[in-house]
Amino acid sequence: xxxxxxxxxxxxxxxxxxxxxxxxxxxxxxxxxxxxxxxxxxxxxxxxxxxxxxxxxxxxxxxxxxxxxxxxxxxxxxxxxxxxxxxxxxxxxxxxxxxxxxxxxxxxxxxxxxxxxxxxxxxxxxxxxxxxxxxxxxxxxxxxxxxxxxxxxxxxxxxxxxxxxxxxxxxxxxxxxxxxxxxxxxxxxxxxxxxxxxxxxxxxxxxxxxxxxxxxxxxxxxxxxxxxxxxxxxxxxxxxxxxxxxxxxxxxxxxxxxxxxxxxxxxxxxxxxxxxxxxxxxxxxxxxxxxxxxxxxxxxxxxxxxxxxxxxxxxxxxxxxxxxxxxxxxxxxxxxxxxxxxxxxxxxxxxxxxxxxxxxxxxxxxxxxxxxxxxxxxxxxxxxxxxxxxxxxxxxxxxxxxxxxxxxxxxxxxxxxxx
Numbered sequence: 001x002x003x004x005x006x007x008x009x010x011x012x013x014x015x016x017x018x019x020x021x022x023x024x025x026x027x028x029x030x031x032x033x034x035x036x037x038x039x040x041x042x043x044x045x046x047x048x049x050x051x052x053x054x055x056x057x058x059x060x061x062x063x064x065x066x067x068x069x070x071x072x073x074x075x076x077x078x079x080x081x082x083x084x085x086x087x088x089x090x091x092x093x094x095x096x097x098x099x100x101x102x103x104x105x106x107x108x109x110x111x112x113x114x115x116x117x118x119x120x121x122x123x124x125x126x127x128x129x130x131x132x133x134x135x136x137x138x139x140x141x142x143x144x145x146x147x148x149x150x151x152x153x154x155x156x157x158x159x160x161x162x163x164x165x166x167x168x169x170x171x172x173x174x175x176x177x178x179x180x181x182x183x184x185x186x187x188x189x190x191x192x193x194x195x196x197x198x199x200x201x202x203x204x205x206x207x208x209x210x211x212x213x214x215x216x217x218x219x220x221x222x223x224x225x226x227x228x229x230x231x232x233x234x235x236x237x238x239x240x241x242x243x244x245x246x247x248x249x250x251x252x253x254x255x256x257x258x259x260x261x262x263x264x265x266x267x268x269x270x271x272x273x274x275x276x277x278x279x280x281x282x283x284x285x286x287x288x289x290x291x292x293x294x295x296x297x298x299x300x301x302x303x304x305x306x307x308x309x310x311x312x313x314x315x316x317x318x319x320x321x322x323x324x325x326x327x328x329x330x331x332x333x334x335x336x337x338x339x340x341x342x343x344x345x346x347x348x349x350x351x352x353x354x355x356x357x358x359x360x361x362x363x364x365x366x367x368x369x370x371x372x373x374x375x376x377x378x379x380x381x382x383x384x385x386x387x388x389x390x391x392x393x394x395x396x397x398x399x400x401x402x403x404x405x406x407x408x409x410x411x412x413x414x415x416x417x418x419x
Contacts, residue, residue, distance in 0.1 A: 166261015
């Protein structure tokens with residue numbers, strides 16, 4: 001990209017205080033997602049098991065929070081285009097901080113499922129709006145790098161969460177883990193209360209119409225939908241591993257609960273170590289090939305999980321999967337931003353998040369049904385094989401859907417004309 005094109009974006013980013021905004025969002029994301037991860041893996045499947053859940057119900061418990069994202073991510077992202085990012089970011093952060101304390105009174109599976117639905121609104125609101133807010137201020141030529149930086153710091157919280165959970169629940173002290181999760185997240189709404197956004201809120205009388213126009217315009221972008229579907233395939237695998245890798249490791253391979261915490265922590269750390277470089281690579285080489293390569297790596301790793309027989313082999317396989325996640329996610333979010341007009345960033349990331357949450361929800365639910373009928377090993381094989389098919393489909397269809405737009409142009413900025 002020439003200097004004439006780059007200079008306005010750079011000046012805009014500097015004028016808006018982009019780097020302090022990135023730091024603020026990273027700090028809030030670290031705390032919020034660390035708290036969320038403490039409540040999720042490996043704690044949640046084991047807690048559901050203790051309350052009497054069988055394998056299909058464990059999958060539903062884990063996927064329940066993601067079902068909320070299917071409902072809320074699209075309106076949250078679209079409304080942030082109209083209302084501004086700050087109100088939605090603060091609302092999501094408040095849910096992160098308050099909901100963990102609700103688990104302290106849970107004693108039935110029905111109550112646990114209901115609370116998971118509500119807790120899922122935290123990521124449903126915060127996730128797409130955070131991506132859109134960062135897209136607002138990031139320099140265009142470094143979009144994937146900045147989004148990957150945020151994802152890396154957020155992921156550091158997600159990496160720490162399972163490790164903390166593993167130790168906190170080692171003696172069956174689930175309540176201690178939930179209370180700790182709530183304490184960790186209390187700083188997130190305080191940090192986000194000072195967020196500022198470059199886009200002005202829409203006029204009150206035209207807000208509903210503007211939200212509808214934003215969603216409709218993104219719904220017509222086939223490549224955004226294809227990219228979202230590819231990310232959904234990776235999240236099918238992610239949901240599957242979150243729900244059943246703890247049970248598979250503990251019940252079949254005999255891995256201790258504390259080591260399971262380290263397993264998921266190291267998985268996330270591997271993604272963190274790889275993702276910044278993948279973001280830089282995506283900015284320089286383009287998005288599409290990175291997405292295909294990452295999905296293929298994730299699919300192969302899940303297929304290999306069914307063949308491992310001990311903890312070291314399981315750890316190595318999970319780390320391969322984690323590297324594939326870094327390759328994929330470093331490009332998908334930036335690719336969606338590239339394809340959307342600036343005024344539609346929230347709607348674009350809302351659509352993106354909604355579609356991949358469908359995958360995240362279907363993963364544990366579908367895997368639970370498969371475990372009950374064909375067992376753990378065959379389930380991992382079916383899930384990995386299905387994701388590999390989606391990888392091929394995305395690779396072929398996305399090439400045909402680019403409408404002459406090359407990857408190097410996409411790395412440089414939006415290609416969709418304003419309405």
